[in-house]
Amino acid sequence: MCTEAPVFGSRGPKSKHTALMTTPGQTVPSKCLSCHASLDSPIVCTGCHRLYPMPDSADYFALFKLERRYRIDPAELDRRFLSLTRNIHPDFFTGKPDEMRGLSVRLTAELNDGYRILKDPVLRAGYLLERAGGAAAAEDRSVPPEVLTQVMLLREEMEEADGDLGALNRIGDQVREHREHTLERIAVLADDLESADEDAKSGLRTLINSVKYYDKLLAELPLA
Numbered sequence: 001m002c003t004e005a006p007v008f009g010s011r012g013p014k015s016k017h018t019a020l021m022t023t024p025g026q027t028v029p030s031k032c033l034s035c036h037a038s039l040d041s042p043i044v045c046t047g048c049h050r051l052y053p054m055p056d057s058a059d060y061f062a063l064f065k066l067e068r069r070y071r072i073d074p075a076e077l078d079r080r081f082l083s084l085t086r087n088i089h090p091d092f093f094t095g096k097p098d099e100m101r102g103l104s105v106r107l108t109a110e111l112n113d114g115y116r117i118l119k120d121p122v123l124r125a126g127y128l129l130e131r132a133g134g135a136a137a138a139e140d141r142s143v144p145p146e147v148l149t150q151v152m153l154l155r156e157e158m159e160e161a162d163g164d165l166g167a168l169n170r171i172g173d174q175v176r177e178h179r180e181h182t183l184e185r186i187a188v189l190a191d192d193l194e195s196a197d198e199d200a201k202s203g204l205r206t207l208i209n210s211v212k213y214y215d216k217l218l219a220e221l222p223l224a
């Protein structure tokens with residue numbers, strides 16, 4: 001029942017299976033081209049499992065049908081990730097044509113990347129920053145001088161603690177507190193990126209970089 005879809009350019013559909021594919025980069029229709037069910041995901045029809053390549057214009061928020069904003073519902077992200085994973089899992093396409101299995105593998109990788117980035121508050125903020133046209137935090141590693149001083153002092157305290165677990169735990173608490181406070185500031189800036197000017201974007205970038213410094217310190221502390 002898939003004969004109406006113009007797939008694979010002039011080659012046309014060769015079989016029921018190859019007709020389930022679309023060419024890369026094409027936009028996804030609102031209804032499934034095979035079964036006409038409404039598509040609630042840009043990459044798969046949950047009705048008939050027809051797969052669609054990730055559209056060039058789609059970002060990870062679109063992939064999970066989430067509003068593009070920093071404050072997301074993590075439980076909703078989990079739920080959509082699990083549902084999509086189940087629907088496009090490569091095991092599901094065992095015995096299907098190579099092209100469809102290949103697409104399922106690529107979409108699974110895309111899905112895992114998207115989930116990893118949206119799930120993590122710092123990566124999510126960095127992703128939104130890039131989508132808003134700001135330089136990636138990895139391209140601009142600037143950190144506020146006061147954070148550098150703070151990290152340097154904390155590292156000195158760690159050395160002076162000389163393995164004293166009580167002292168090291170107290171330092172760990174301080175670092176986690178700084179980290180938490182920085183995350184709150186990241187949330188405020190990242191949630192309003194649409195109207196952010198270059199200064200705000202640059203401020204957000206330095207906060208993201210600051211968290212990385214705190215994470216590095218925490219990794220150097222013995223586990224409590």
Ligand SMILES: [Zn+2]
Binds near residue numbers: 033037045046047049
């Ligand atoms: Zn369908």
